[in-house]
Amino acid sequence: MSLSTTSLPHHPLSGYGWDAGFAAAFAPYAEAGLAPGRIVRVDRGRCDLVVADARPGPRPADGADHPGAGVRTVQADTALVTTGDPLNIMCTGDWAAVDLDQGYVRALLPRRTAFVRSTSSKRSEGQILAANVDHAVIALSLAVELDLGRVERFLALAWESGAQPLVVLTKSDLVTDPVTLAHLVADTRTAAPGVEVLAVSAATGEGVDVLAALLAAGTAVLLGQSGAGKSTLANVLLGEEAQTVQAARDVDGKGRHTTTTRNLLRLPSGGVLIDTPGLRGVGLWDAGSGLAQAFAEIETLAGECRFQDCAHLQEPGCAVLAAVDDGTLPERRLDSYRKLARENERLAARTDARLRAEMRREWKQRQALGRHMMERKGRTVRRP
Numbered sequence: 001m002s003l004s005t006t007s008l009p010h011h012p013l014s015g016y017g018w019d020a021g022f023a024a025a026f027a028p029y030a031e032a033g034l035a036p037g038r039i040v041r042v043d044r045g046r047c048d049l050v051v052a053d054a055r056p057g058p059r060p061a062d063g064a065d066h067p068g069a070g071v072r073t074v075q076a077d078t079a080l081v082t083t084g085d086p087l088n089i090m091c092t093g094d095w096a097a098v099d100l101d102q103g104y105v106r107a108l109l110p111r112r113t114a115f116v117r118s119t120s121s122k123r124s125e126g127q128i129l130a131a132n133v134d135h136a137v138i139a140l141s142l143a144v145e146l147d148l149g150r151v152e153r154f155l156a157l158a159w160e161s162g163a164q165p166l167v168v169l170t171k172s173d174l175v176t177d178p179v180t181l182a183h184l185v186a187d188t189r190t191a192a193p194g195v196e197v198l199a200v201s202a203a204t205g206e207g208v209d210v211l212a213a214l215l216a217a218g219t220a221v222l223l224g225q226s227g228a229g230k231s232t233l234a235n236v237l238l239g240e241e242a243q244t245v246q247a248a249r250d251v252d253g254k255g256r257h258t259t260t261t262r263n264l265l266r267l268p269s270g271g272v273l274i275d276t277p278g279l280r281g282v283g284l285w286d287a288g289s290g291l292a293q294a295f296a297e298i299e300t301l302a303g304e305c306r307f308q309d310c311a312h313l314q315e316p317g318c319a320v321l322a323a324v325d326d327g328t329l330p331e332r333r334l335d336s337y338r339k340l341a342r343e344n345e346r347l348a349a350r351t352d353a354r355l356r357a358e359m360r361r362e363w364k365q366r367q368a369l370g371r372h373m374m375e376r377k378g379r380t381v382r383r384p
């Protein structure tokens with residue numbers, strides 16, 4: 001039986017983001033007898049996935065009207081799809097083709113979007129954090145002074161992932177004057193062209209319904225600094241009851257109930273939330289195209305500069321500097337753009353340095369091997 005678009009809303013996994021596009025990508029695996037599953041947690045060598053529950057018999061009593069009805073969580077081995085490329089390692093949010101009998105993940109479906117982090121200092125290597133995310137919710141606390149540079153940094157990262165960003169100004173209950181609040185929202189909008197900006201309060205519930213409605217379709221992640229109010233907001237969106245029930249319903253390979261926390265949860269009003277610890281405080285990672293989108297108006301202006309390679313520093317006929325002069329482009333925006341672009345270049349250079357070091361090592365090994373071969377042939381080797 002093939003899945004038609006109209007039958008998809010009734011697919012048990014549609015609440016987890018399964019749609020006609022993924023179904024089409026999955027078709028060859030379905031023919032091979034594999035089942036689709038979405039990864040809700042990754043542990044070294046193994047992962048937890050939600051799959052459609054096709055087992056016969058009565059449903060568990062607590063599952064009848066639960067958002068998780070018709071699905072179950074299984075564990076599977078990931079060894080078969082593990083590759084050397086760190087960006088190819090499966091992660092929360094991936095759709096996989098699972099061999100349920102053998103307990104193996106056989107393949108990953110192509111990702112629509114991906115969050116990648118530049119890892120800490122030593123190895124500047126990308127690390128995949130979340131896949132197939134539609135909404136990147138950037139949380140910014142109104143309890144502290146608004147840092148628009150920070151918004152821009154997260155926006156670049158969000159755009160780079162392919163997800164649609166959305167800015168929420170959290171703890172709006174702390175701003176009692178509505179005029180001040182309106183100004184703060186308006187200021188944030190200047191730093192977030194093409195992006196929805198919303199004030200919310202987990203304490204009073206202000207804006208939470210609007211946010212829930214915006215997230216009702218697709219998969220969301222919460223980004224933002226520690227203390228921005230992400231966990232509190234996640235709890236309000238999930239409803240604490242739903243969270244405990246979803247955690248308790250996880251069943252391991254032997255049919256035991258487990259209490260492992262999932263990193264991917266269904267929202268009661270629709271949509272899915274991915275909340276992995278690693279996503280907190282992500283850094284830039286080759287956010288070149290993300291930067292261009294986060295600063296779309298600067299990119300547009302740059303197209304009007306006299307010189308194609310204009311650095312917008314002091315060149316004649318620079319449209320960017322002209323816009324700063326006439327007040328249409330805030331100088332702060334340009335500064336922030338330069339700062340993030342420099343940071344991104346440094347990261348890219350660090351990656352290059354790592355690659356160069358690897359190449360040098362390889363070259364030295366080959367040289368040593370070459371010397372060894374020459375010596376065996378009885379010739380002397382001249383060292384430089």
Ligand code: GDP
Pocket residue numbers: 170171172173174200201202203204224225226227228229230231232233
């Ligand atoms: P996270 O680090 O981003 O997950 O932030 P938390 O959710 O842990 O919140 C940080 C602090 O902000 C906690 O002390 C929360 O109680 C507080 N907080 C979160 N949401 C709100 C809110 O809507 N209003 C107020 N007044 N405080 C909040």
Ligand code: ZN
Pocket residue numbers: 302305306310311312313315317318319320321
């Ligand atoms: Zn210019």
